[in-house]
Amino acid sequence: MTGTTEGRVESPKERADRQWTELIQEIRVAQTGVQILFGFLLTVVFTPLFHELPQTDQTIYIVTVVLGSLATGALIGPVAFHRIVSGRQIKPEAVAWASRLTFTGLVLLLATCTAALFLVLRVATHNAVVPWLVGVVLAWYLLCWFALPLWARIRYTVKE
Numbered sequence: 001m002t003g004t005t006e007g008r009v010e011s012p013k014e015r016a017d018r019q020w021t022e023l024i025q026e027i028r029v030a031q032t033g034v035q036i037l038f039g040f041l042l043t044v045v046f047t048p049l050f051h052e053l054p055q056t057d058q059t060i061y062i063v064t065v066v067l068g069s070l071a072t073g074a075l076i077g078p079v080a081f082h083r084i085v086s087g088r089q090i091k092p093e094a095v096a097w098a099s100r101l102t103f104t105g106l107v108l109l110l111a112t113c114t115a116a117l118f119l120v121l122r123v124a125t126h127n128a129v130v131p132w133l134v135g136v137v138l139a140w141y142l143l144c145w146f147a148l149p150l151w152a153r154i155r156y157t158v159k160e
Helices: 012-044 048-052 055-085 091-125 130-156
Strands: 003-005 008-010
Touching: 008 012, 012 055, 012 091, 055 091, 091 130
Parallel strands: none
Antiparallel strands: 003 008
């Protein structure tokens, strides 16, 4: 046993196994959300109302679908990555790459949610307050997804 993390004594292999398990649990939550959102977005183009939307709203929709597709790819990527490298004795590296893909997927999911909200509120209200409302929701996402975890990381990380 070589390393200590959070009061644990674990080997690099044990640490990689634990980190992989934790990462997969996190990905399951994000994958479900992005897959439901992306699936819904894919159906919108087939509704009669879509073709009546102004070109600006259609463009926002296309950007939103592309963002959702990219987020889906990034959040499913760790599973494919693991399957391809499984048994090659490179789990610490796989965990690092899967973590990067997951973070990228979360950023893309953030962009997808924001763009989808913007489009829905534009179509639903045609109100000038929509960008401000979306900005507030985006700020909330940034606070919950990034600011609070970063604050806790800085505040509670024990310096050795």
